[in-house]
Amino acid sequence: MKGTKDGLTLHLDDTCSYDDLLTELDEKLTGNEYQNVDGPLVSVHLKLGNRYLTQDQEEQLRTLIRAKKNLVVASIDSNVMTKEEALEWKQKTEVVSVAKIVRSGQVLHVHGDLLLIGDVNPGGTVVAGGNIFILGALRGVAHAGCYGNKEAVIAASIMKPMQLRISDVMNRAPDYKAEERNEMECAYIDDNDQIVVDRLQLLTHLRPNLTRLERRF
Known part of the structure; x- marks a missing residue:
């Protein structure tokens, strides 16, 4: 048991039985200094260690x-998760690589990041829970961060979309003259909650945590 500025943190024994845990926790909390009827609410953060609890528990x-x-x-943290939770986490964090052309009327949807090697034709749609990277032309619709991630980005070799969406923010790319499109571009949500299209090189400054692994030579 440890008091912090955020409240009370309880590190629960993960080696004893669940019933023993309840009994010991009840004893520890009875009459402790934080139990003050007239005092303010105290947030309790439970650290379960290597113990998994059901919803009922x-x-x-x-x-x-x-x-x-x-x-x-206020929170319950455990080092253990179910197989279903692990698979869901894997889907949301993995990079899915697809080599194809997304044609008119087709929708390509992935839970994590999407790396598309090919074009998105007008009328085609790509949707991702994370970022979207297109090694080709984006001429259709791209929706990144579809589960609410406003930090997601969209990048394409040729950025000529019908529509761009990141989380719940939507717009279409600004019009460029043909000669100005000579490099890969990216779209992101700026501080004004607007989608901005700019040079791909800016991503390292705008989203420094985008690359999880940096190789050194």
Whole structure:
């Protein structure tokens, strides 16, 4: 048990039985210095370690702590996840590589980042939960960060989209003269909550965490 500026952090034993854990937690919290009927609410952060709890068990813990007057559970963190949760996390974080042409009427949808080697023709649509990188021409619709990620970006060798969407922000790319399109471009949401299209080289400054691995030679 440790008090911090964010409230009370409880590191729970992950080697004992669940019933023993409940009993010991109840004893620890009864009469502790944070249990003050007239005091403000204290946020409790539970650290489970290598223990997995079902939803019913989590609710039991919340109920036990709520019974201690001014204590309320703010977060529950565990090092363990279910197979389904692991697969969902993998889908949302992996880069999916696809080599094809997305033609009119077709929709290509991935949960994580999309690396498309090919064109998106007018009337075609690509959708990703993360970023979209197109090694080809984007002439259709691209929707990045479709689950609400406003940090997502769209990059293409040739940026001539019918429509760009990032999270819930939507617009079409600005018109350029043909001679001005001589380099890869990227689209991102700026500080004014608008989609901006600019040189790809700016991404290293705008999204420094975009590249997870940097190779050194």
